[in-house]
Amino acid sequence: MSGLQQDWPEPVVRVQSLSDSGITAIPDRYIRPVSDRPSAGDGFFAEGPDNNIPIVDLGMEDPADVLDQVSRACRDWGFFQAVNHGVNPELMDRARDVWRQFFHLPMELKQTYSNSPTTYEGYGSRLGIEKGAILDWGDYYFLHYLPTCIKDYNKWPALPSSCREVIEEYGKQVVALAEGLMKILSVNLGLEEDFLQRQFGGDDVGACLRVNFYPRCPQCDLTLGLSPHSDPGGMTLLLPDDHVPGLQIRRHDKWITVKPARHAFVINIGDQIQVLSNAIYKSVEHRVIVNSTDERVSLAFFYNPKSDIPIGPAEELVTPESPALYSPMTFDQYRLFIRMRGPRGKSQVDSLMSQRPSGEGCDGSGRPPVEHSD
Numbered sequence: 410m411s412g413l414q415q416d417w418p419e420p421v422v423r424v425q426s427l428s429d430s431g432i433t434a435i436p437d438r439y440i441r442p443v444s445d446r447p448s449a450g451d452g453f454f455a456e457g458p459d460n461n462i463p464i465v466d467l468g469m470e471d472p473a474d475v476l477d478q479v480s481r482a483c484r485d486w487g488f489f490q491a492v493n494h495g496v497n498p499e500l501m502d503r504a505r506d507v508w509r510q511f512f513h514l515p516m517e518l519k520q521t522y523s524n525s526p527t528t529y530e531g532y533g534s535r536l537g538i539e540k541g542a543i544l545d546w547g548d549y550y551f552l553h554y555l556p557t558c559i560k561d562y563n564k565w566p567a568l569p570s571s572c573r574e575v576i577e578e579y580g581k582q583v584v585a586l587a588e589g590l591m592k593i594l595s596v597n598l599g600l601e602e603d604f605l606q607r608q609f610g611g612d613d614v615g616a617c618l619r620v621n622f623y624p625r626c627p628q629c630d631l632t633l634g635l636s637p638h639s640d641p642g643g644m645t646l647l648l649p650d651d652h653v654p655g656l657q658i659r660r661h662d663k664w665i666t667v668k669p670a671r672h673a674f675v676i677n678i679g680d681q682i683q684v685l686s687n688a689i690y691k692s693v694e695h696r697v698i699v700n701s702t703d704e705r706v707s708l709a710f711f712y713n714p715k716s717d718i719p720i721g722p723a724e725e726l727v728t729p730e731s732p733a734l735y736s737p738m739t740f741d742q743y744r745l746f747i748r749m750r751g752p753r754g755k756s757q758v759d760s761l762m763s764q765r766p767s768g769e770g771c772d773g774s775g776r777p778p779v780e781h782s783d
């Protein structure tokens with residue numbers, strides 16, 4: 410199901426074409442209000458343990474250590490970097506290279522994959538269909554990997570010639586990593602290891618890839634590559650650019666720039682796991698800044714529940730002391746919000762709380778609503 414209109418509200422402008430045209434001032438459409446701009450030096454590579462997301466070695470000898478570190482990261486940060494994760498590092502490099510090559514193909518070729526708001530599959534340059542909205546400084550490519558019934562190779566780029574084969578293998582290995590993490594998250598909730606996977610629909614889970622391309626920007630202090638948002642899905646496994654930083658996460662109302670470790674995945678909890686875990690795990694707001702000297706490529710792999718099952722707080726985690734915080738909703742329904750309105754911080758998951766019968770933005774228990782950062 411889609412529920413979305415067939416076409417974009419305005420002619421699509423490729424950010425890469427703007428950047429390549431050599432403009433020295435960005436169009437007004439990309440200029441953000443002063444309060445939303447990436448202020449100079451805002452958390453940029455500040456030192457100290459609270460200034461980078463935790464790094465977790467998934468290959469640690471004692472599995473209890475892995476459980477413990479993942480648990481703390483998901484409860485406190487909603488984000489961590491995983492090393493020794495089992496995905497082949499050469500494949501990670503190849504995946505990023507192949508997509509970089511794709512974005513450097515001639516524009517006419519890329520345009521043959523232009524997407525529409527109906528499914529978002531293909532080459533795109535905006536999220537949301539609101540006429541006149543402020544736009545982000547980035548292009549992207551979006552494709553479905555799972556379930557196999559909606560995976561369509563014809564909607565994946567045919568060039569570079571190795572692209573489909575690389576995505577196929579990359580997806581396979583990243584899905585295996587996601588499945589392993591789902592077990593860890595389930596056990597850490599005190600539940601059976603297949604618990605979250607079953608809640609996600611067992612073998613019918615969804616997985617999709619958004620490859621982000623952020624061109625150089627002549628006025629990078631006025632705009633963002635991607636507006637603040639939490640991820641609507643289950644869990645995101647991000648392969649960041651190997652040279653250029655840009656991802657920032659909101660923590661205690663400051664933006665912290667992630668310093669990627671070599672061949673690490675940046676893993677973050679999405680809204681569906683925040684909801685299922687009744688806010689034990691946090692889906693944290695993040696955004697992307699751009700720069701004037703380097704383009705940036707990132708691969709965000711989203712691991713999602715089956716799209717038509719209602720997702721609400723797991724009964725096993727709801728008690729008189731911790732009543733259900735959210736109303737159930739299917740993922741199909743849930744993702745319409747970002748697809749129509751674009752990235753809007755944490756407003757959507759928070760709105761599930763306001764739909765609770767108490768109508769007070771939480772459950773009436775006196776427990777405050779969950780805030781964006783932690």
Ligand SMILES: O=C(O)CCC(=O)C(=O)O
Nearest residue numbers: 619621649656697707709
């Ligand atoms: O480019 C990045 O580092 C983050 C991308 C992201 O947040 C997303 O695709 O949802």
